[in-house]
Amino acid sequence: MNGNLHKAGDIIGDRYLVLGFIGQGGMQEVYQAEDKLLGKIVALKAPKNLSAQKRFKRSAVVSAKVNHPNVAKTLDYVDVDENHAYLVEEYIPGKDLSRVLREDLPLLDPQIVARIFHHLARGLAASHHAGVIHRDLKPSNVMSVDGALVSDVKITDFGIAKMAEEEIAEAAEGGEESLTASQTAIGALPYMAPEIISSMKSADKPADIWSLGAMCFELLTGIKPFGAGLKAVSAIQAGKLPPFPTELSKSQFAPLAKDILSVVQKCLQLEQKARPTADELVKLCETFCYPANPREFGVVDSMRNAFFGFITAAAGKSVFFHRDSIFGANTAASGERVVFTRYPGEGSDRAFPVVKLRK
Amino acid sequence: MSDAAKCIDTHLDRPVLVKALKEGTDKKRLLDEIRALQKIRSKHVVQIYDVVRDEDGEIQGLVEEYIEGADLTYLNPPTTAEDLMKLFYPIAKGIAEIHDHGHIHRDVKRQNMKFDGEGCLKIFDFGLARDETADASTIGPIGTPGYMAPELFVAGTNGKTSFTTAIDVYAFGVTAISLARGTMPNGLKGIPPKLPAADADFNGLPQSLPPAVATLLNQCLAADPTARPKMSEVAEELSLHLLHGQHRAFVGFSGRLYVLDATHPAADLSVAGQGALRVRYDGLRFLLENVTGHVALNNQQAFNGMVVPGSCVIMLGLPYPSARTAITIDVSHPEVTL
Incomplete structure (x- = not known):
């Protein structure tokens, strides 16, 4: 995949050396670049076309207002000439959560979801304190540091959301056909609060809370709570959640999953005033109990019997696991790739939880 | 003493701190050091955005994230x-x-x-x-x-x-x-x-x-x-x-899950003919007590006063081919996000 605007080797604003193309959203292309002055890697965002360009400066100013470890940091804004502007952001090594779901993990274990929920609530609270509403919170707008290991999460594209809103509003005015044609609108729909569906202009802070709740439901269950595509509209307006998957009833994981679900339900209330504020949401998430230890990738050696098995990781001792520690399954086959947290043990270390990666 | 001023970055319409270099700063080594500092991944370290140069290209100051208060x-x-x-x-x-x-x-x-x-x-x-x-x-x-x-x-x-x-x-x-x-x-x-x-x-x-x-x-x-x-x-x-008093341990034993915390701080676990022990929360850690019989924690001989690591398997009974019982203990706590 290549960018249309730049290639590796281009220098922007006498300071940023383009290293490669990272990806694109509806409005912008994103490049990895090296800041030649400070000697660090940054993300360089460029609007795709002139109409996006007009909104770009305002979006940069909006995102620069938010300063929090769980929000991608805005570093610089470069106006090369009236047709070329760039937003420079902190580079986050990893991938967005929609890619993690698609490529690595069909659903995440409650421990990591609790941590993601807590940290995103904190990032969102910081933005609401600054008077900034995201308007388009969804897995593809959350960067996961180290991908499936989820070492950290950061909300991105704060400013872009306002641009997206305008595109969605235009699409909505154009009727169903243009709504379907708008990739941005379709991507946002499963996480969209009911009041936004009624009127794009009514996007306010509670809409972000709804979106965060909808997103965390999907992370926890692998299911978009109201489905995808235009069908989601009526389900959102009814505000009814699907049944909870049975994977989450396994005893080791059930209590935390239940805690998370109860907070998700508070976020997904049709009445805006009934939802917690971001500050209240942070307080709710602070009660979650989860280990925040780092995770690593591994490969299952074998199950020695019905109960135990061993994992080999890139570094360190072999790791013992009990089948009760496997998330969403009762057994693991030799050669299966997993993510786990390591705890010290004699002979072998111990893994908990063990989460299987997609094959 | 420090020469620093709050300024507005007119591009991003946000405040920044512009700071003059201290007397005696080695300008030749300064950029190398600033570059090295960029590798620190910590939310507690103030971000440096830019440098200020004079007409000769010599660095005169730094532009940093502005912190209110x-x-x-x-x-x-x-x-x-x-x-x-x-x-x-x-x-x-x-x-x-x-x-x-x-x-x-x-x-x-x-x-x-x-x-x-x-x-x-x-x-x-x-x-x-x-x-x-x-x-x-x-x-x-x-x-x-x-x-x-x-x-x-x-x-x-x-x-x-x-x-x-x-x-x-x-x-x-x-x-x-x-x-x-x-x-x-x-x-x-x-x-x-x-x-x-x-x-x-x-x-x-x-x-x-x-x-x-x-x-x-x-x-x-x-x-x-x-x-x-x-x-x-x-x-x-x-x-x-x-986190005093806020830890929680999930104890999986014979297909059931027990929760230990400040309000339910201890559990006695035993299987006749294999071994017995008590797990007790002291407000900071989960400790083993009254260990009798054959008890191993993560493959180590268990003893009174042993601290339960974040996650472990306790085995009661002698190794295979004897009958053994596995107890899983997983400790968690709210995250300190200060």
């Missing part, structure tokens, strides 16, 4: 042990993260820390490269009197002082005791300080820190740099005590 110099001392530890924890964590990346801050002090609008502690003003060939008054130890570890006053055979991350640990100790008392203890103001100083004792504070915490903090002020703890150990101990 006052530094910690005149902060009213917290009145409870918990609030004091909540103040110390992010400072220790931030310095630990700087050390993790192989850096020494060299100028840790109350004046170089602030809480931002979101309550995140920020550490700034690294003791950057100094030009040792410049004006004689700038040669010698770098730092701020009172915060400088005793080894900084001892010149080596080459006439230069050598130091390690332990100077930051010492300066952290001075910062912490000064924050706890509201003023710097007189006993630390000597040049060099005479240690141990009677008025710099974490054990005698009105906030009554837990003894284990006070002892560790006192070690930060040890005269011998090798006797000081690592900054990460201090951060860990503080976070452990901040």
Whole structure:
């Protein structure tokens, strides 16, 4: 995949050396670049076309207002000439959560979801304190540091959301056909609060809370709570959640999953005033109990019997696991790739939880 | 003394701090050092955005993230042990993260820390490269009197002082005791300080820190740099005590799940003919007691007083082919996000 605007080797604003193309959203292309002055890697965002360009400066100013470890940091804004502007952001090594779901993990274990929920609530609270509403919170707008290991999460594209809103509003005015044609609108729909569906202009802070709740439901269950595509509209307006998957009833994981679900339900209330504020949401998430230890990738050696098995990781001792520690399954086959947290043990270390990666 | 001004970045319409370089800064090495600092991944380190150059391209100043509010110099001392530890924890964590990346801050002090609008502690003003060939008054130890570890006053055979991350640990100790008392203890103001100083004792504070915490903090002020703890150990101990009474253990035994916490602190687990034990929560850790029979924790012989690690499997009974019973214990707690 290549960018249309730049290639590796281009220098922007006498300071940023383009290293490669990272990806694109509806409005912008994103490049990895090296800041030649400070000697660090940054993300360089460029609007795709002139109409996006007009909104770009305002979006940069909006995102620069938010300063929090769980929000991608805005570093610089470069106006090369009236047709070329760039937003420079902190580079986050990893991938967005929609890619993690698609490529690595069909659903995440409650421990990591609790941590993601807590940290995103904190990032969102910081933005609401600054008077900034995201308007388009969804897995593809959350960067996961180290991908499936989820070492950290950061909300991105704060400013872009306002641009997206305008595109969605235009699409909505154009009727169903243009709504379907708008990739941005379709991507946002499963996480969209009911009041936004009624009127794009009514996007306010509670809409972000709804979106965060909808997103965390999907992370926890692998299911978009109201489905995808235009069908989601009526389900959102009814505000009814699907049944909870049975994977989450396994005893080791059930209590935390239940805690998370109860907070998700508070976020997904049709009445805006009934939802917690971001500050209240942070307080709710602070009660979650989860280990925040780092995770690593591994490969299952074998199950020695019905109960135990061993994992080999890139570094360190072999790791013992009990089948009760496997998330969403009762057994693991030799050669299966997993993510786990390591705890010290004699002979072998111990893994908990063990989460299987997609094959 | 520091020449710094709040300015507006007109591109992004946000405040930034523009800071003139201190006298004696080695401009040739400065950029290399700033570049090295960029590798630190810590929410507690202030972001540098840009440099300011004069007509000749010479660096005259730095453009940094602007943090609203006052530094910690005149902060009213917290009145409870918990609030004091909540103040110390992010400072220790931030310095630990700087050390993790192989850096020494060299100028840790109350004046170089602030809480931002979101309550995140920020550490700034690294003791950057100094030009040792410049004006004689700038040669010698770098730092701020009172915060400088005793080894900084001892010149080596080459006439230069050598130091390690332990100077930051010492300066952290001075910062912490000064924050706890509201003023710097007189006993630390000597040049060099005479240690141990009677008025710099974490054990005698009105906030009554837990003894284990006070002892560790006192070690930060040890005269011998090798006797000081690592900054990460201090951060860990503080976070452990901040979570007092909030840990939870899930015990999986015979297909059922038991929850141990402050309200249900103990469980007796036994299988006839295999072994028995009690797991008890003491507010900080889960410990094994009354161990009898054949009990192994993560493949280690279990004993009374053994601490349950974050996650473990306890086996009752002799190894295969005997009958054995597995008990899983998984400890979790709210995350300290200070």
